Amino acid sequence: xxxxxxxxxxxxxxxxxxxxxxxxxxxxxxxxxxxxxxxxxxxxxxxxxxxxxxxxxxxxxxxxxxxxxxxxxxxxxxxxxxxxxxxxxxxxxxxxxxxxxxxxxxxxxxxxxxxxxxxxxxxxxxxxxxxxxxxxxxxxxxxxxxxxxxxxxxxxxxxxxxxxxxxxxxxxxxxxxxxxxxxxxxxxxxxxxxxxxxxxxxxxxxxxxxxxxxxxxxxxxxxxxxxxxxxxxxxxxxxxxxxx
Ligand code: 13P
Numbered sequence: 001x002x003x004x005x006x007x008x009x010x011x012x013x014x015x016x017x018x019x020x021x022x023x024x025x026x027x028x029x030x031x032x033x034x035x036x037x038x039x040x041x042x043x044x045x046x047x048x049x050x051x052x053x054x055x056x057x058x059x060x061x062x063x064x065x066x067x068x069x070x071x072x073x074x075x076x077x078x079x080x081x082x083x084x085x086x087x088x089x090x091x092x093x094x095x096x097x098x099x100x101x102x103x104x105x106x107x108x109x110x111x112x113x114x115x116x117x118x119x120x121x122x123x124x125x126x127x128x129x130x131x132x133x134x135x136x137x138x139x140x141x142x143x144x145x146x147x148x149x150x151x152x153x154x155x156x157x158x159x160x161x162x163x164x165x166x167x168x169x170x171x172x173x174x175x176x177x178x179x180x181x182x183x184x185x186x187x188x189x190x191x192x193x194x195x196x197x198x199x200x201x202x203x204x205x206x207x208x209x210x211x212x213x214x215x216x217x218x219x220x221x222x223x224x225x226x227x228x229x230x231x232x233x234x235x236x237x238x239x240x241x242x243x244x
Contacts, residue, residue, distance in 0.1 A: 006216060006243040007164060007200055007223035009042040009127065010230025011067060011095060012049075021049035022056060027233035029060035036061060037240035039223065043230065044095055047081050054090040065093030065127070068101060071114035073122070083115075083122035094119045095225075097153050098129045099170045109152025116155045120162050127164045127225065128153055129204070130191075134171035142169070143190050150194050160198035166225040167191060172205025174227060179205075181218060188220035209238035216243050 016024065025043070032041060044065040045053045054064045070080040086094055096119065097112035112128070119126045130149040132142040146167065154163070167187055172178055179187075188201045195201070203215055204225030215221055216239075223243070229235040 006039040006221075007042060007202060008037070008039050008236075008240040008243060009044060009065065009093070009095075009164075009166075009202065009223065009225050010236050011098070011204075011225055011227050012043065012045045012230060013067070013100070013227060014046055015231055016045065016049055018049070018052060021045055021053050024231065024233055025053040025056040028062055028236065029057050031233055031237045032060050032062050035237070035241070037237065037243060039240055039243035041240055042093055044093070050086070050089045050091065058090070063092045064090050065095065065124075066091050067095045067098065069094050069096070069115055069119055069122075069124075071111070071118045073118065083118045083124055087122040087124055091124060093127055093164070094124045095127045095129060095166075097149070099131055099168060099173060103170075109149060112153040113155050116153070116163075117157075120155070120157065125162050125164060127166055127202070129166045129168050129225070131168040131170050131172075131205070137169065137171065143187065146187065146191060147194060150191065154195075158196050158199075160196045160200075163196060164200045164202060164223075165191065165195055166202040166204045168204035168225060174206070176206050178207075178211055178215070181214060184215065185218050185220045188218070192220070207239060209235050209242070212239040212242040 042063045066086045069083040101107045116126045132145040200222035202223040202225045207224045208229045
């Protein structure tokens with residue numbers, strides 16, 4: 001059985017100074033306490049905000065996650081953050097293989113796989129991001145691309161509680177474009193047999209309070225990975241409130 005509760009995760013990306021992070025976390029904590037949503041809630045702030053956001057959200061029911069980690073537990077890796085460091089700050093999840101890291105940092109499937117093992121060793125669950133580019137969808141290769149990312153990025157010892165998959169078509173990220181509901185369902189259904197049974201599959205890419213209910217109602221969709229709309233507490237909670 002799949003975990004029944006859907007997961008709504010906010011990827012804040014590289015946004016927020018200390019005071020912004022505090023304010024957003026306070027608002028989220030208050031809204032989550034006042035009106036607990038019918039789903040699991042997670043925020044993934046930039047590394048600089050993890051500590052303060054974690055302190056504010058402690059006991060609120062909103063979990064903490066990071067946006068990336070290094071494959072090594074410690075050592076001479078200037079500028080990097082390790083999985084044990086994230087776990088030490090109270091993180092339960094880490095996003096891995098986001099398309100922005102694959103594109104701008106040249107992260108290969110193999111690099112993502114090594115990070116996944118490191119995350120698991122530190123006790124974190126990995127949210128693995130995959131998704132095709134516009135030209136790959138246009139040429140009918142969307143599933144082949146996603147399949148090879150999944151097969152290349154998932155480490156051997158994968159198990160459903162430690163892995164969440166996020167299907168994020170690159171062309172839908174930050175563009176306001178969203179695939180048809182049929183296309184989302186079709187991709188999620190095609191991906192499912194490639195994953196440990198019970199793995200949750202999130203949709204990500206331009207999810208907002210207006211389209212969330214339709215997306216989250218799809219039986220193949222186990223939650224959402226939200227970028228821009230996760231920076232406004234009300235919008236993020238409206239998306240969470242749209243869960244089944
Ligand atoms: P947007 O919701 O801003 O399109 O971003 C999606 C995303 O990349 C989440 O990881």
